[in-house]
Amino acid sequence: MSSASTPITRVVLFKIPSSTDQEKLFSYYRPLAATATKDGKPYILSARAGPTYDDQRRQGYTVAAVTEFKDEADMKYYDDGCETHAELKKFVKSVHEGAMMVYFRDVLAA
Secondary structure, eight states: OOOOGSSSSEEEOOOOOOEEEEEEHHHHHHTTHHEETTTEEOOEOOOOOOOSSOOOOGGTTTTTEEEEEHHHHHHHHHHHOOOHHHHHHHHHHHOOOOOOEEEEEETOOO
């Protein structure tokens, strides 16, 4: 598989202490891959999220979310043009106490 055809994986960590707020965030992520659209079609390959395990290495991050996109252009649309993601971001900005995002292309994919 060439690197151009390998999806972009995006990992976001949030510090959201309230379990109620965490559940509300999950309610945004659950339908995300099916409901977020670009040019009238779903464009997110997959979306997963869940609470992190209580482990000292988590450094206070209580929620992890992983989304996959066909390419970097789709991920940039997610950041800048997606109305569904805008709603998620509006909520999470009101409840998080820290966030970190990284994205990568899997070099181990065969």
